[in-house]
Amino acid sequence: MTVHVAPKSPKPLSRRTILQTGAAAGGGLLLGFQSPFAAAAIPNATDGAMPETGPFAPDAFIRIDRAGRVSLIMPQAEMGQGVYTAHAMIIAEELDAAFDTVSVQASPPSDALYGNPIFGIQATGNSNSVRAFWTKLRQAGASARAMLVEAAATQWKVDPASCTASNSEVIHTASGRKLAYGALADAAAKVSPPAKPVLKNPKDFKLIGKPLKRLDTPDKVNGNALYGIDMMPAGVKFATIAACPVFGGKVAHVDDSAAKVIPGVRQIVVLDDLVAVVGDHMWAAKTGLSALTITWDEGPNAHVDSATVWKDIKAASEQEGAVAKTVGDAKKALQDGDAIEAHYELPFLAHAPMEPINCTVHVRPDGCDVWVGTQVQARTQAIAAKVTGLPLAKITLHNQLLGGGFGRRLEVDGIEKALRVGQKVDGPVKVVYTREEDIQHDAYRPVYYDRITATLKDGRIDGWNHRITGSSIMARWFPLGFSHGVDIDGVDSAIDEPYDIPNMRVEFVRHEPPAVSTGFWRGVGPNNNVFAIESFIDELAKKAGRDPVDFRLAMLAKKTPRLAAALKLAAQKSGWGSPLPPRTGRGVAVQVSFASFIATIAEVEVDREGHVRVHRITSAVDTGIAVNPDSIVAQLQGGLIFGTTAALYGEITIDKGRVQQSNFNNYRMLRIDETPAIDVHLIESGEAPGGIGETGTTAAPPALRNAIYAATGIPLRRLPFDREVLAGRKRV
Amino acid sequence: MTKLQINGQVREVDVPDDMPLLWVLRDVVGLTGTKFGCGIAQCGACTVHLDGKAVRSCFLPVGEIGNRAITTIEAVGETSVGAEVQKAWLDLEVVQCGYCQSGQIMSAAALLATTPHPDDSDIDAAMAGNICRCGTYVRIRAAIKKAAGAQQA
Numbered sequence: 059m060t061v062h063v064a065p066k067s068p069k070p071l072s073r074r075t076i077l078q079t080g081a082a083a084g085g086g087l088l089l090g091f092q093s094p095f096a097a098a099a100i101p102n103a104t105d106g107a108m109p110e111t112g113p114f115a116p117d118a119f120i121r122i123d124r125a126g127r128v129s130l131i132m133p134q135a136e137m138g139q140g141v142y143t144a145h146a147m148i149i150a151e152e153l154d155a156a157f158d159t160v161s162v163q164a165s166p167p168s169d170a171l172y173g174n175p176i177f178g179i180q181a182t183g184n185s186n187s188v189r190a191f192w193t194k195l196r197q198a199g200a201s202a203r204a205m206l207v208e209a210a211a212t213q214w215k216v217d218p219a220s221c222t223a224s225n226s227e228v229i230h231t232a233s234g235r236k237l238a239y240g241a242l243a244d245a246a247a248k249v250s251p252p253a254k255p256v257l258k259n260p261k262d263f264k265l266i267g268k269p270l271k272r273l274d275t276p277d278k279v280n281g282n283a284l285y286g287i288d289m290m291p292a293g294v295k296f297a298t299i300a301a302c303p304v305f306g307g308k309v310a311h312v313d314d315s316a317a318k319v320i321p322g323v324r325q326i327v328v329l330d331d332l333v334a335v336v337g338d339h340m341w342a343a344k345t346g347l348s349a350l351t352i353t354w355d356e357g358p359n360a361h362v363d364s365a366t367v368w369k370d371i372k373a374a375s376e377q378e379g380a381v382a383k384t385v386g387d388a389k390k391a392l393q394d395g396d397a398i399e400a401h402y403e404l405p406f407l408a409h410a411p412m413e414p415i416n417c418t419v420h421v422r423p424d425g426c427d428v429w430v431g432t433q434v435q436a437r438t439q440a441i442a443a444k445v446t447g448l449p450l451a452k453i454t455l456h457n458q459l460l461g462g463g464f465g466r467r468l469e470v471d472g473i474e475k476a477l478r479v480g481q482k483v484d485g486p487v488k489v490v491y492t493r494e495e496d497i498q499h500d501a502y503r504p505v506y507y508d509r510i511t512a513t514l515k516d517g518r519i520d521g522w523n524h525r526i527t528g529s530s531i532m533a534r535w536f537p538l539g540f541s542h543g544v545d546i547d548g549v550d551s552a553i554d555e556p557y558d559i560p561n562m563r564v565e566f567v568r569h570e571p572p573a574v575s576t577g578f579w580r581g582v583g584p585n586n587n588v589f590a591i592e593s594f595i596d597e598l599a600k601k602a603g604r605d606p607v608d609f610r611l612a613m614l615a616k617k618t619p620r621l622a623a624a625l626k627l628a629a630q631k632s633g634w635g636s637p638l639p640p641r642t643g644r645g646v647a648v649q650v651s652f653a654s655f656i657a658t659i660a661e662v663e664v665d666r667e668g669h670v671r672v673h674r675i676t677s678a679v680d681t682g683i684a685v686n687p688d689s690i691v692a693q694l695q696g697g698l699i700f701g702t703t704a705a706l707y708g709e710i711t712i713d714k715g716r717v718q719q720s721n722f723n724n725y726r727m728l729r730i731d732e733t734p735a736i737d738v739h740l741i742e743s744g745e746a747p748g749g750i751g752e753t754g755t756t757a758a759p760p761a762l763r764n765a766i767y768a769a770t771g772i773p774l775r776r777l778p779f780d781r782e783v784l785a786g787r788k789r790v
Numbered sequence: 791m792t793k794l795q796i797n798g799q800v801r802e803v804d805v806p807d808d809m810p811l812l813w814v815l816r817d818v819v820g821l822t823g824t825k826f827g828c829g830i831a832q833c834g835a836c837t838v839h840l841d842g843k844a845v846r847s848c849f850l851p852v853g854e855i856g857n858r859a860i861t862t863i864e865a866v867g868e869t870s871v872g873a874e875v876q877k878a879w880l881d882l883e884v885v886q887c888g889y890c891q892s893g894q895i896m897s898a899a900a901l902l903a904t905t906p907h908p909d910d911s912d913i914d915a916a917m918a919g920n921i922c923r924c925g926t927y928v929r930i931r932a933a934i935k936k937a938a939g940a941q942q943a
Contacts, residue, residue: 138887138924271883278888279876279895281823281863288822296817321806339817340826341809412827412835412889412923461825461889462923493828688883692929696886699925722832722921731914733927754925 114243126240133172135182137463140689152199154223167439185652185749200255209245269688289429304356304715305573313351359573359715375527379565380543383553386561391521395513402590403776406710407503413461415472418488419480431460445477465578501577504529508590522562529576551584558617581755584651592647592760620655627678628657645764652749654681660761668784672734682745697754705759797865807853823863834920837893844900863892878937886924
């Protein structure tokens, strides 16, 4: 198998404009966006640069050269979720390309060519790579296949309908003649694309639905894979930076006398808000930075602490919010019944991808190269143009594999800082954050405060009011997603909660925390909402005297049958209801998030000191058509662990305007010796594919919380789980 | 000048004695398969072998290495144990983002070299120093057992 995930050497891709690549390029494949935002957001055309690797380039995604090599250009960033393989499978399926010969490469920056059909901009997030591009990539493959078939039929002087394609060849069924795609590349380039490409019937899929080996992994087990941090353009220097530890602070004075004399230190760059040391290697940069005496002007945020953050958000949550959804008459139902109320709190979280934030730049008067792993290619190009003052066409982005994204690389703050440092350095410079800088200068998962009030009637929920208070990330990151006071991500999985509730109401109170910047974190809005809702559902089940699984099933059966089926399967596979030892419990959580239907059951043990041991997690998953089932299982396994880390340990706290955590010793990650057994059961489905990358992260915390509730009777209301509360030394 | 034996070759590098091996490998020698994760020996992304034992290269000054043989991810596949581990990693599709996996594979290969048939507690002890943020631990455990089985056969 020939696989080229990323260019081996940081050489610029060859470039030409969309108009030069053939008649098909501007065609209907770029239209048909599914999202209400896309039309407004696109096209903010960039330079339209496209890779050129063969005469047959029917659209932005497919290149076939005369030797028959099929290169697929990947619109989305590969950050471990397996999107390169899934997208290649979707295109190759409709193209009838031999999968073991396709190669993939990162797309250049272009919202117009590679924009995500759901967002309208080039962004990898919201677990939507497969569902956003599902139709578009199938059409691209089918269209190219039709052009190849027509080229062959013309050569044979036969009806195209009498030909088929398979394994990168066109076959004339009656005569048995065959022509390889490579031999047809020139002729196919002259064929007009079909107005409406015919897609396969899913029952004829040969690749989709098979657990195929990933294209990006062979180079990841032998050290050959290249991430942004591995870029070594000729003459590169190495830098590390310190921004003011207090959010928003500035540099007042720098004494560099001790740093300058360290061997290997080449340059000290002092900017308004940060200091960088540039050296012959990272060690020189790091020791140089430690040797600086920096006096900071801490600015107005030096008093901010976590206690203030929580006091403020709690106060904000007492006001009524913007109404995001109403069904029936929730206010009346809540007045008529015996209302039960609870509130839930989620802390700030850092992303901490294993590859610390880094970016290599070469800023010149006439152009700029940027080597980085980013989830937002066109935004990266745009920030480089903005910082340098160069036109977009002079900015070359070399996107690399991402050593974890989790939302951190939807932000360009680290890239912007590297560019500003790079402007002061002669030649290329690689700026690498220390882990401490990475954790202390993130865009944090916001704190949330949820208040839910409900009434019960005949063992079911009758009235429901869910008030979500938190930051609007959309207002900053994607303003179209914040309107009339409602952040669409902030209410995701709350306005579309799965239960049949006759009177329900969801409100959003936008409350920005002081000083701390907020950003998307794996699981995004549903993380908060699924935790609050599913925790509360367990409290309601107890009030109603019902089993948590039965209580849910009764309210799911009619409205969300796919979720009910998943819940039944998870209950059966987990042994729900069978006896357990003392201080051990099972907890359930269900969700319709990212268009997937998932039920999760956790089994935990809580000792007298409040330590939580997670024994087993079982998930049943209906994600529609499973493009690569093994990748889906892997994403669930990993996502559940990511969520378990958050539930057991994850919290960023603020004191004197600065983050108190700094590295993995005090911002703890789950390790292999704490990892439970994980069973994931996929439910076969012919529905359109759902999203999967973030679902495990969303599922784990409420399932674990409810398992603790079952084991101890303690209704935890905040994350991470407080061991003092579980040990009985502190109240909930 | 410091003489280092890296992947069977002698390399002379002009670096300070207190410089951690990690940065010598990555920034001076150009072997970027060994990764930087934390800089304080907490995550294991930088794991290499020193005379076959797993060590955290971010915390190991080059001046302390002497004649001991350094093996990195780029060469671990030349040992039979290393090759089996890499194969098991691909057979079970362990890898997600992959950034920590160089270190995971180096720790696993060192474990299997001394403990050909590790039980779960051996695996816990040898691998708990390696963080995987993608959460591939379930498959790491299975792949180590698979590689151990292959060694037996």
